[in-house]
Amino acid sequence: xxxxxxxxxxxxxxxxxxxxxxxxxxxxxxxxxxxxxxxxxxxxxxxxxxxxxxxxxxxxxxxxxxxxxxxxxxxxxxxxxxxxxxxxxxxxxxxxxxxxxxxxxxxxxxxxxxxxxxxxxxxxxxxxxxxxxxxxxxxxxxxxxxxxxxxxxxxxxxxxxxxxxxxxxxxxxxxxxxxxxxxxxxxxxxxxxxxxxxxxxxxxxxxxxxxxxxxxxxxxxxxxxxxxxxxxxxxxxxxxxxxxxxxxxxxxxxxxxxxxxxxxxxxxxxxxxxxxxxxxxxxxxxxxxxxxxxxxxxxxxxxxxxxxxxxxxxxxxxxxxxxxxxxxxxxxxxxxxxxxxxxxxxxxxxxxxxxxxxxxxxxxxxxxxxxxxxxxxxxxxxxxxxxxxxxxxxxxxxxxxxxxxxxxxxxxxxxxxxxxxxxxxxxxxxxxxxxxx
Numbered sequence: 001x002x003x004x005x006x007x008x009x010x011x012x013x014x015x016x017x018x019x020x021x022x023x024x025x026x027x028x029x030x031x032x033x034x035x036x037x038x039x040x041x042x043x044x045x046x047x048x049x050x051x052x053x054x055x056x057x058x059x060x061x062x063x064x065x066x067x068x069x070x071x072x073x074x075x076x077x078x079x080x081x082x083x084x085x086x087x088x089x090x091x092x093x094x095x096x097x098x099x100x101x102x103x104x105x106x107x108x109x110x111x112x113x114x115x116x117x118x119x120x121x122x123x124x125x126x127x128x129x130x131x132x133x134x135x136x137x138x139x140x141x142x143x144x145x146x147x148x149x150x151x152x153x154x155x156x157x158x159x160x161x162x163x164x165x166x167x168x169x170x171x172x173x174x175x176x177x178x179x180x181x182x183x184x185x186x187x188x189x190x191x192x193x194x195x196x197x198x199x200x201x202x203x204x205x206x207x208x209x210x211x212x213x214x215x216x217x218x219x220x221x222x223x224x225x226x227x228x229x230x231x232x233x234x235x236x237x238x239x240x241x242x243x244x245x246x247x248x249x250x251x252x253x254x255x256x257x258x259x260x261x262x263x264x265x266x267x268x269x270x271x272x273x274x275x276x277x278x279x280x281x282x283x284x285x286x287x288x289x290x291x292x293x294x295x296x297x298x299x300x301x302x303x304x305x306x307x308x309x310x311x312x313x314x315x316x317x318x319x320x321x322x323x324x325x326x327x328x329x330x331x332x333x334x335x336x337x338x339x340x341x342x343x344x345x346x347x348x349x350x351x352x353x354x355x356x357x358x359x360x361x362x363x364x365x366x367x368x369x370x371x372x373x374x375x376x377x378x379x380x381x382x383x384x385x386x387x388x389x390x391x392x393x394x395x396x397x398x399x400x401x402x403x404x405x406x407x408x409x410x411x412x413x414x415x416x417x418x419x420x421x422x423x424x425x426x427x428x429x430x431x432x433x434x435x436x437x
Contacts, residue, residue: 010149302341319407327403338366
């Protein structure tokens with residue numbers, strides 16, 4: 001197997017296996033009670049019998065009888081038995097530990113002390129001997145490491161190779177690449193990584209589609225005023241008497257192009273979340289200012305814009321105040337665009353969920369929006385109803401949505417009964433404690 005991960009896992013598992021095994025063996029040898037060796041246990045049983053045989057031989061036949069007896073023994077047994085003449089009047093001194101002993105009196109009256117040297121209690125061991133692993137143990141560890149490492153490496157590297165392939169396909173421009181179906185029923189970090197990859201790929205695909213759609217829409221919007229500019233220039237060239245009329249048309253188209261570029265720049269700033277830094281502003285005061293400004297335009301159409309606040313506390317909103325102002329103006333002007341003389345636009349501010357969010361509701365009594373277009377109305381260059389009757393380029397609500405999302409809130413629309421449209425904006429409330437943190 002050529003996978004570097006396989007060899008890392010195998011050697012790591014093998015070394016860990018040997019280290020744990022040897023460490024455990026050392027601990028057992030150091031802290032366990034010593035046990036007598038096999039030869040010690042055997043000698044403790046045979047030694048008294050051999051000493052008794054030597055004593056009987058001395059008492060019956062002297063040293064010659066002992067020599068004849070020991071001639072039948074093996075050399076190591078003969079070396080273990082020692083016969084020493086002693087003074088019967090002297091104090092009898094017992095031999096040191098590790099010896100069996102007895103006394104005997106020969107036929108000539110000589111007193112003897114008989115000793116039998118026992119083998120060591122247990123085998124002495126050193127650190128080098130303890131760390132000398134058994135070859136059979138090493139072979140078992142090697143086989144186990146190979147099997148375990150191969151299975152683990154296969155389990156880990158197969159999805160990793162798929163993720164690498166997915167990144168390569170994504171880098172090559174295939175934005176439809178998805179990895180989660182290929183990882184099977186895994187429920188681990190690799191599955192989470194595949195899920196995050198799919199989320200990223202889906203977002204990239206949406207952004208590219210939005211970019212392509214935006215370029216298509218911008219080119220479409222620019223084509224009409226540019227065509228009218230060319231017509232105006234052609235009229236001047238055909239008949240210089242049409243100069244004043246053509247210049248008015250050129251000024252009008254240039255103004256429309258300037259408005260379109262301005263709105264496109266506002267949309268780009270809102271999508272990028274461009275901000276001059278963290279700002280905290282009083283939302284009720286901002287809404288009052290925007291409503292007062294829009295009322296100047298509304299009165300010319302015979303429309304009234306009312307503002308009511310039922311907020312339970314004085315709360316702050318964190319974000320770009322200019323972006324929020326532009327958002328509110330776009331929503332109100334869209335409501336004003338569909339309102340007729342004598343109608344009323346209501347703006348209400350409340351804190352419905354225990355003062356954690358602001359809810360701004362803008363309602364009108366216009367014709368409303370088809371249910372199938374409630375979501376699309378916040379997309380760029382989407383015009384509702386008769387395109388000729390609606391002024392603008394369909395960017396106002398798109399700018400509003402991007403602005404609210406940049407402020408950490410949400411915006412949605414729904415039809416009212418029997419008629420009219422309600423736009424609901426939710427924004428997080430920042431208390432004074434939160435502003436100082």
